[in-house]
Amino acid sequence: MQDTRITPEEVAKLPDSPGVYRYFNKEDELIYVGKAKSLRKRVASYFNKAAGINRKTLRMASEIRQIEVTLVNSEFDALLLENNLIKQNQPKYNILLKDDKTFPYICVSKERFPRIYSTRKYIPSLGTYFGPYTSVKAMNNVIRLINNIFTLRTCRFDLSANNIEKGKFKVCLEFHIGNCQGPCEGLQDEQDYQKDIEQAVNILKGNLSLPKNYFKSNMTSAAALLDFEKAQHFKEKLELMEKFQANSIIVSPKISDVDVFSITSDDKYAFVNYLRIKNGTINLSKTTEIKKKLNESDENILSLILVEMRDQYQSSAKEIVANKALELETDQFQINVPQRGDKRKLVELSLKNALFAKKEKYASLENVKDKGNRVLRQLQSDLQLKELPTHIECFDNSNIQGTNPVASMVCFKMGRPSKKDYRHYKIKTVEGPDDFASMKEVVGRRYKRLVEENAPLPKLVIVDGGKGQLSSGVEALQELGLYGEIPIIGVAKRLEEIYYPGDSFPLHIDKKSESLRLIQKLRDEAHRFAIIFHRDLRSKNSFQFELESVEGIGASTLDKLLKKFKSMSNIQQATKEELESLIGKAKTDLVINYFKQKKEAD
Numbered sequence: 001m002q003d004t005r006i007t008p009e010e011v012a013k014l015p016d017s018p019g020v021y022r023y024f025n026k027e028d029e030l031i032y033v034g035k036a037k038s039l040r041k042r043v044a045s046y047f048n049k050a051a052g053i054n055r056k057t058l059r060m061a062s063e064i065r066q067i068e069v070t071l072v073n074s075e076f077d078a079l080l081l082e083n084n085l086i087k088q089n090q091p092k093y094n095i096l097l098k099d100d101k102t103f104p105y106i107c108v109s110k111e112r113f114p115r116i117y118s119t120r121k122y123i124p125s126l127g128t129y130f131g132p133y134t135s136v137k138a139m140n141n142v143i144r145l146i147n148n149i150f151t152l153r154t155c156r157f158d159l160s161a162n163n164i165e166k167g168k169f170k171v172c173l174e175f176h177i178g179n180c181q182g183p184c185e186g187l188q189d190e191q192d193y194q195k196d197i198e199q200a201v202n203i204l205k206g207n208l209s210l211p212k213n214y215f216k217s218n219m220t221s222a223a224a225l226l227d228f229e230k231a232q233h234f235k236e237k238l239e240l241m242e243k244f245q246a247n248s249i250i251v252s253p254k255i256s257d258v259d260v261f262s263i264t265s266d267d268k269y270a271f272v273n274y275l276r277i278k279n280g281t282i283n284l285s286k287t288t289e290i291k292k293k294l295n296e297s298d299e300n301i302l303s304l305i306l307v308e309m310r311d312q313y314q315s316s317a318k319e320i321v322a323n324k325a326l327e328l329e330t331d332q333f334q335i336n337v338p339q340r341g342d343k344r345k346l347v348e349l350s351l352k353n354a355l356f357a358k359k360e361k362y363a364s365l366e367n368v369k370d371k372g373n374r375v376l377r378q379l380q381s382d383l384q385l386k387e388l389p390t391h392i393e394c395f396d397n398s399n400i401q402g403t404n405p406v407a408s409m410v411c412f413k414m415g416r417p418s419k420k421d422y423r424h425y426k427i428k429t430v431e432g433p434d435d436f437a438s439m440k441e442v443v444g445r446r447y448k449r450l451v452e453e454n455a456p457l458p459k460l461v462i463v464d465g466g467k468g469q470l471s472s473g474v475e476a477l478q479e480l481g482l483y484g485e486i487p488i489i490g491v492a493k494r495l496e497e498i499y500y501p502g503d504s505f506p507l508h509i510d511k512k513s514e515s516l517r518l519i520q521k522l523r524d525e526a527h528r529f530a531i532i533f534h535r536d537l538r539s540k541n542s543f544q545f546e547l548e549s550v551e552g553i554g555a556s557t558l559d560k561l562l563k564k565f566k567s568m569s570n571i572q573q574a575t576k577e578e579l580e581s582l583i584g585k586a587k588t589d590l591v592i593n594y595f596k597q598k599k600e601a602d
Contacts, residue, residue, distance in 0.1 A: 005024075006066070008046075010364070013364070014039040014040040015040060017038065018071070018072055018074055019070055022067070022070075023063075023093075025065055031064075031093050032092075032093040033091055037078070039071075043069075046060075046061045060093045071352050081285075083103070084281045085283065088283045103131065103132030104132060104133055104139060106130045107119050107127045107129050108127050110128070112161070113193050114197050116197075116204075118140065118143060146204075150200055151178070151188075153174070153183060154180070159184055164184065169185065170184070171184060171185055215235075219238065255342055255343065256280060257277060257317040257318070259275075259310060259317045259320045259321075260320075260350045261309075261320060262354050263302045264351065265301065268291065269290065269358070270301045271288070271290075271354045271358045272309075272354060273286070273354040274350075276313060276315055277317070289357060306320065320334065321335075321336050325337050376389055376415055379515035386487075387459050391411070391412075391456065391457075392461075393411050393446070394523060395409050395446075395526060397530065398530035406425060406427060406530060407442040408422070408425070408526050408527075409446055409526065425445065425446075427441060435468070436468050436469060439472040440475050443461070443463070443473045444476035444480065451480060461477075461488040462488075463490050464491060466497070467490065491523050496509070498519070551590075557583050560582055564582055571595075
């Protein structure tokens with residue numbers, strides 16, 4: 001199970017849609033949060049040397065190792081989510097934001113003759129709130145528009161029936177210039193005033209057709225009268241109305257503390273997205289990939305992940321909304337599948353991110369497959385092979401000062417290691433350090449066995465070394481009657497030269513070629529595998545040589561001790577009980593006495 005992330009090399013896979021991106025360094029520390037109208041273009045710009053970014057940004061970009069993204073519905077929502085995540089995490093490369101610097105709201109007050117005003121404080125008991133708004137100018141324009149269309153009061157008087165009846169207030173300038181009908185002196189009926197409030201609330205809810213038509217008609221009329229300055233004024237107002245947003249599911253005062261979960265799956269994988277809503281804002285978004293073991297249902301997977309993620313991120317929300325109905329009986333929370341409204345939009349947003357993770361996963365798998373085929377096709381072309389080298393085997397020898405000569409064979413299928421097909425060889429017929437004869441022996445042993453077992457032969461054989469090792473491999477194939485049937489090449493380390501049988505001039509493949517990197521990977525893996533075998537063999541031989549001098553300790557006991565403790569120092573440090581459980585009391589006494597005598601002699 002892992003969070004969905006990509007590396008800087010994979011930014012081309014990002015969608016051309018709005019969202020928030022998060023950068024992590026090699027210590028998995030969040031170092032930057034940003035928003036984008038197009039995730040693909042914005043994130044790619046950090047890694048484009050021709051983009052002309054400054055030194056500080058280049059330094060930050062050099063630290064990026066992993067990238068997480070969250071998809072949203074608009075650039076406005078991306079700005080709000082970015083704001084929340086910066087406050088929550090305080091990344092070192094972001095401008096630090098304080099919690100009291102919030103986006104503004106519009107409040108319709110809960111009082112007799114309600115007021116409509118802007119505020120940065122969200123206090124639900126004082127009224128109904130709309131927002132928050134990223135453009136203060138656009139918000140003020142809407143408030144001004146409402147005040148121009150409707151005659152609403154701007155004063156803060158307590159217009160209770162008793163106060164008005166006692167004549168405590170006098171009309172102000174707003175009444176005399178026609179912006180207010182004087183409810184403070186009882187000159188406007190409360191029911192009539194409430195109708196204006198209802199119309200104003202419709203505008204705040206997003207029904208902007210009334211003000212838009214108002215501005216359009218005035219702009220058209222002014223243009224018809226050739227009053228272009230006035231027409232431009234109304235055009236600017238109309239553009240501000242287009243920019244105005246009345247509702248956001250990223251930050252919504254209508255939703256308090258809620259956990260949002262969604263799941264999408266297929267036969268192999270499931271992807272679960274979790275959004276944590278705290279005080280009406282999204283402050284966490286995580287998408288997790290789960291590899292299925294059995295044919296688990298979405299409901300079973302979601303139930304398990306739900307509990308785990310709530311515990312991991314310490315959520316205490318009493319309400320969970322999801323795209324699947326779950327039967328979990330608990331007093332800790334209640335699970336719902338919303339059918340409409342803002343909570344339904346949150347579930348859809350969560351599912352959007354889960355689907356993106358799924359698409360990204362399969363695109364990655366497809367890229368790996370395509371890359372493997374591409375490299376093999378390139379190798380086939382570079383080496384002029386008749387068949388695609390889907391099965392490659394590479395040989396290497398290892399000996400130090402002529403002791404314990406061994407060889408290894410590694411196998412790659414479809415360009416990737418097939419470790420179950422790796423083989424070790426102890427050199428049996430060669431005395432001393434003779435790489436050429438050793439290579440002939442192991443190549444001959446390998447393919448003699450494959451022929452006897454009627455097993456598939458490789459499409460390419462590589463021997464680590466120059467013309468001498470290659471000639472030895474060729475001799476082995478000739479004796480088996482396989483020369484010409486299996487292509488074979490030699491790789492010389494010094495200049496990465498490729499040798500063909502019978503050709504005195506080597507082939508030089510481009511150093512940046514993917515096919516040469518594959519050959520190098522095979523050669524290095526064969527060398528690593530041989531070195532490990534040689535080291536283990538030397539260790540075992542020295543171990544056996546030392547304990548063979550103890551009378552009563554045979555080969556069987558030596559093998560048991562070697563398998564269990566791996567080294568002489570581990571045996572010496574083992575307890576008497578550990579040794580007795582493995583080799584019995586009598587042999588344990590022999591081993592302990594041996595080490596005791598050795599210590600006294602030292």
